[in-house]
Amino acid sequence: MKIDLTETTSSKINAALVQARRDIGTPAIGMVLTLVIVTDEENAYDALKSANDASHEHPSRIIVVIKRASRSPRSRRDARLDAEVRVGADAGTGETVVLRLHGELVNHAQSVVLPLLLPDAPVVVWWPDGAPPNLAGDPLGALGQRRISDTYASENPQQALGERAAAYAPGDTxxxxxxxxxxxxMLAAALDQQSLKVASVVVEGEDENPSCELLAMWLADRLQVPVRRTASDGPGLTSVRLETKDGDIVLDRADGSLATLCMPGQPDRAVALKRRDTAELLAEELRRLDPDNTFEAALKFGVSKLTAPAPAAAEAEVAPTDSPETVTGPKADAAPAKPAAKPSKKASAK
Structure with a gap:
């Protein structure tokens, strides 16, 4: 069932939701959370489809906030709220409210969303694209216990990672x-099977791919070894090599679906490592509502290394390869500069 409301208010939207549930014969609310999606018209369809698919695992009230840019000064002064209410088969296993904010109301989206939140239920805010630098500081982000962004959709993913680290708050992911x-x-399980000390790591994947950078920072943080980041044609992550004195542990995925795990003293094995769609990723994040301390540690470990130019010592270490690289880890730190030579007495006399 779909109900269109033009020039409406939050109270009228709530009344429409109650009436729609009665009309389809489900007056009780059986949803576990409220998912607020902040997006634009271009990405609203894909984001809502992913949220509906994820709602089969997490029944929720989905609120889509679409901020409509006004073209003229007069229309920017006029505030208007249009809404579309969906329940039943048109809304997955929960219910959906699509909000279109016009004019001055764009700057006060939180006042529209707040009355529509489920009582005594957690709130998750998701920006499929165009996330603010400070998720928790955003008025809509402040409503949520969990805040989900996607730096892969950013124009400059490495800069976006730096912004996320600088403004991180518990609940961000x-x-x-x-x-x-x-x-x-897979890598943690491989290390559990081998009593080998990792000396260094190489992470290979698409250039400007934030997942590759995060994996490199996680390995450098957890293993406390030098981690070198190399570029490939993808798709996504393609290979991780853990270098040890007894042989390398290699997890290689060249086609984006099936990977090969190579370990010293063991036969190679094929493992399923397919690239997942957005609905699967969103469903995973909705399973936990507590802060992710591991993500925080990995995010904050290598931000300066991602934004600062590679030191000369690190450049010399990776010079044999022709592809662009980013080096993280303890070995990437520049060696201390040698003290300047003291001037000779003759030079001082001059």
């Missing part, structure tokens, strides 16, 4: 981090 969950699980 990113889908670029969620994308590497299978990689982290």
């Amino acid at each position: 990113d889908l670029s981090w969620t994308r590497i969950t299978p990689w982290r699980s």
Whole structure:
């Protein structure tokens, strides 16, 4: 069932939701959370489709906030709220409210969303694209216990990672981090099977891919070894090499779906490591509502290394390869500068 409301208010939207539930014969609310999606018209369809798919695992009230840019000064002064209410088969396993904010109301979206939140239920705010630098400081972000962004959709992913680290607050997360969950699980399991000391790591993947950077920072933070980041044609992450004195542990995925795990003294094995769609990533993030301390540690570990130019010592270390690289880890720190030579007595006399 769909109900269109033009020039409406939050109270009328709530009344429409109650009436729609009665009309379809489900007056009780069986949803576990409120998911607020902040997006634009271009990305609203894909974001709502992913949220509806994720609602089969997490029944929720989905509130889509679309801020409509006004073209003329007069229309920018006029505030108007249009809404579309969906329940039943048109809204997954929960209910959906699509809000279109016009004029001055764009700057007060939180006042429209607040009355529509489910009582005594957690709130998750998701920006599929165009996330603010400070998620918790955003008026809509302040409503949520969890705030989800996606730096992969940013024009400059590395800069976006730096902004996320600088303004991190408990509850922040990113889908670029969620994308590497299978990689982290596979690598952790491989190290549990081998009593080998890792000396260095090489992470290979698409250039400007924030998932590759996050995986490199996580490995450098957890293993406390030098981690070198190399570029490939993708798709996404393609290879991780853990270098040890007894042989390398290699997890290689060239086609984006099936990977090969190579370990010293063991036969190579094929493992499923397919690239997941947005609905699967969102469903994973909705499973936990507590702060992700591991993400925080990885995010804050290498921000300065991602933004600062590579030191000369690190450049010399990776010079044999032709592809652009970013180096993280303890070895990437520049060596202390040698003290300047003291001037000779003759020079002082001059």
